[in-house]
Amino acid sequence: MRAENENKLPIWDLSDLYQGIDDPAIDRDLDQITKHSITFEEKYKGKIASESLTAEFLKSVLVEYKSLLEISAKPSCFAELLFSTDTTNTKHSALLQRTREVSSVASSHQLFFDLEIGRIPDGIFDQIIDSPQLDSYRHYLKHQRDVTKHRLSEAEEKILEKTANTRGQAFTRFFTEITSRQVFKIGAEGFTQSELLVRFHDPDREKRRIAARSLTHGLRQNAHSINFIFNILLHEKQVIDQLRNFELAETSRHVTNEVDQSMVDTVVEVCVKNYNLVGEYYQLKRQLLGIEELTHYDRYAPIADEQLRISFDEAKQIVLEAYGEFSPELAKRAELFFSKYWIDAAPKAGKQGGAYCMKVTPNLHPYIFMNYTGSLRDVTTLAHELGHGVHNLLANQQNILNYGSVLPMAETASTFGEMLVFEKLLSRIESPQQKLRLISSQIEGTIAAVFRQIAMFRFERVVHQLRRQQGEQSVETYCGLWQETQQEMFGDSLQLGEDHKWWWLYIPHVFQAAFYVYSYAFGELLVRSLYAQYRREKESFIPKYFDLLSAGGSTSPSELVSNMGFDISNPDFWQSGCDLIRQQVEQAKQIYRNLNYK
Ligand SMILES: [Zn+2]
Numbered sequence: 134m135r136a137e138n139e140n141k142l143p144i145w146d147l148s149d150l151y152q153g154i155d156d157p158a159i160d161r162d163l164d165q166i167t168k169h170s171i172t173f174e175e176k177y178k179g180k181i182a183s184e185s186l187t188a189e190f191l192k193s194v195l196v197e198y199k200s201l202l203e204i205s206a207k208p209s210c211f212a213e214l215l216f217s218t219d220t221t222n223t224k225h226s227a228l229l230q231r232t233r234e235v236s237s238v239a240s241s242h243q244l245f246f247d248l249e250i251g252r253i254p255d256g257i258f259d260q261i262i263d264s265p266q267l268d269s270y271r272h273y274l275k276h277q278r279d280v281t282k283h284r285l286s287e288a289e290e291k292i293l294e295k296t297a298n299t300r301g302q303a304f305t306r307f308f309t310e311i312t313s314r315q316v317f318k319i320g321a322e323g324f325t326q327s328e329l330l331v332r333f334h335d336p337d338r339e340k341r342r343i344a345a346r347s348l349t350h351g352l353r354q355n356a357h358s359i360n361f362i363f364n365i366l367l368h369e370k371q372v373i374d375q376l377r378n379f380e381l382a383e384t385s386r387h388v389t390n391e392v393d394q395s396m397v398d399t400v401v402e403v404c405v406k407n408y409n410l411v412g413e414y415y416q417l418k419r420q421l422l423g424i425e426e427l428t429h430y431d432r433y434a435p436i437a438d439e440q441l442r443i444s445f446d447e448a449k450q451i452v453l454e455a456y457g458e459f460s461p462e463l464a465k466r467a468e469l470f471f472s473k474y475w476i477d478a479a480p481k482a483g484k485q486g487g488a489y490c491m492k493v494t495p496n497l498h499p500y501i502f503m504n505y506t507g508s509l510r511d512v513t514t515l516a517h518e519l520g521h522g523v524h525n526l527l528a529n530q531q532n533i534l535n536y537g538s539v540l541p542m543a544e545t546a547s548t549f550g551e552m553l554v555f556e557k558l559l560s561r562i563e564s565p566q567q568k569l570r571l572i573s574s575q576i577e578g579t580i581a582a583v584f585r586q587i588a589m590f591r592f593e594r595v596v597h598q599l600r601r602q603q604g605e606q607s608v609e610t611y612c613g614l615w616q617e618t619q620q621e622m623f624g625d626s627l628q629l630g631e632d633h634k635w636w637w638l639y640i641p642h643v644f645q646a647a648f649y650v651y652s653y654a655f656g657e658l659l660v661r662s663l664y665a666q667y668r669r670e671k672e673s674f675i676p677k678y679f680d681l682l683s684a685g686g687s688t689s690p691s692e693l694v695s696n697m698g699f700d701i702s703n704p705d706f707w708q709s710g711c712d713l714i715r716q717q718v719e720q721a722k723q724i725y726r727n728l729n730y731k
Pocket residue numbers: 517521544547
């Protein structure tokens with residue numbers, strides 16, 4: 134069923150998956166998943182980590198494993214997609230819950246496989262790994278081995294798994310529960326955290342100041358509990374890292390991300406060296422806002438101007454043109470999402486907020502979910518999600534084990550797509566005020582995605598190290614370190630007030646996914662460096678870029694990028710990304726000067 138709502142916004146057609154929620158094929162597939170998983174375990178458990186393993190046998194098991202993953206993906210993706218467009222429909226939520234339960238039973242029967250890959254005797258593994266039969270599985274096998282090197286025995290892993298919800302995960306949940314229940318007061322009125330944070334974008338400075346006070350006041354009320362949680366989480370990570378033999382607190386993240394310590398160090402160093410860029414931008418912002426001295430609640434203040442509205446058709450045209458000027462091949466793939474109704478853009482009651490692109494399997498196409506309201510931000514979101522979409526379409530020549538990219542690479546095509554559309558939008562806008570607004574929002578987005586994440590990463594580095602060396606710390610100590618690592622980024626362009634030092638207490642990543650944040654910076658800067666290269670090279674860059682996307686997750690990030698002829702261990706590569714941001718800051722300054730000399 135292909136449809137549009139009354140505002141001509143597309144509603145997706147999921148019939149490539151199932152004919153509807155009552156399609157009997159859903160039951161049949163869910164049944165198959167459990168049955169196949171049980172048979173898979175019965176047939177192969179104990180036969181992988183074995184002295185008599187051959188390349189041929191391993192390949193045949195991998196082929197079966199692959200098809201098991203493929204049949205597992207379809208019903209759960211369908212349920213997720215359906216649920217997100219109407220979360221109030223109880224049939225949708227029931228199907229979602231059912232698919233999740235089936236998946237969790239299925240994965241308990243599949244778990245042994247990756248564990249055994251890690252335990253194949255070294256001699257046997259070395260003997261078979263270079264066999265041509267394992268060509269398209271080599272990367273997967275090697276990566277699983279790197280990961281499982283740090284795993285404990287099956288019995289120990291089971292204890293950790295089964296007690297997970299009474300340890301760290303329980304404390305993370307507690308953090309979420311405390312934070313999401315908290316009511317922040319302004320006068321007699323109560324606000325949730327996200328309602329309060331929106332107020333930091335208010336043009337009225339007094340409103341922002343009051344919101345900031347309220348945030349600090351609320352956070353301080355729970356500071357003791359949250360700090361207790363934080364200390365426990367830091368300690369748990371230390372204990373488990375020791376058991377698993379990870380050298381530093383951040384090492385486990387690098388292993389999953391398939392990047393080396395030295396590469397992460399290089400990215401951090403280059404970013405810190407370019408912190409003055411953040412300072413330069415905020416000096417300009419201070420002038421734009423006409424404020425004597427900027428402080429923490431001015432960071433997200435809007436640069437006042439009238440809002441531009443763009444219809445969905447226009448947005449579609451802008452994005453396809455921008456993609457097409459880069460490469461008609463890329464635009465052709467992006468166009469499929471519109472003509473085949475693989476996109477759901479119409480906002481409606483009960484629909485989830487935000488946007489995502491969901492890949493299913495290499496044999497099926499991805500879907501794009503968003504809520505289009507006509508803002509500039511929505512045009513960028515469309516460009517972003519279509520980037521993911523074409524990335525997945527290009528990677529569909531990989532098998533399902535190599536289909537997805539690791540975190541630092543996952544945002545490559547989406548961010549690249551955004552850059553293309555940003556330039557296109559800029560060329561269409563006549564008014565210098567609008568141009569300045571667009572560039573500023575682009576720069577602020579980059580600062581948030583690159584430099585702010587690095588500042589947070591540096592905070593995590595020092596706190597984990599301190600906890601490891603000197604035991605539990607007071608909330609004031611962590612507050613001091615937070616303030617220091619954040620202030621560094623602004624130099625003297627913006628003075629963070631005393632209140633701001635408490636604000637680490639609400640950053641979910643710090644509690645829920647230690648050291649996750651650098652992947653954002655890594656990915657964003659990587660794309661800027663690639664984009665700078667595209668500007669230099671033009672035509673010859675394009676086939677290399679296609680190769681990068683088509684490779685999906687079949688090789689590590691450093692190999693992927695070095696296949697394009699770049700060396701990501703070289704600071705110059707990263708510096709070229711920072712230079713591109715610097716050019717934008719210069720551009721903004723120039724427009725500002727021109728406006729003021731008129
Ligand atoms: Zn994304």
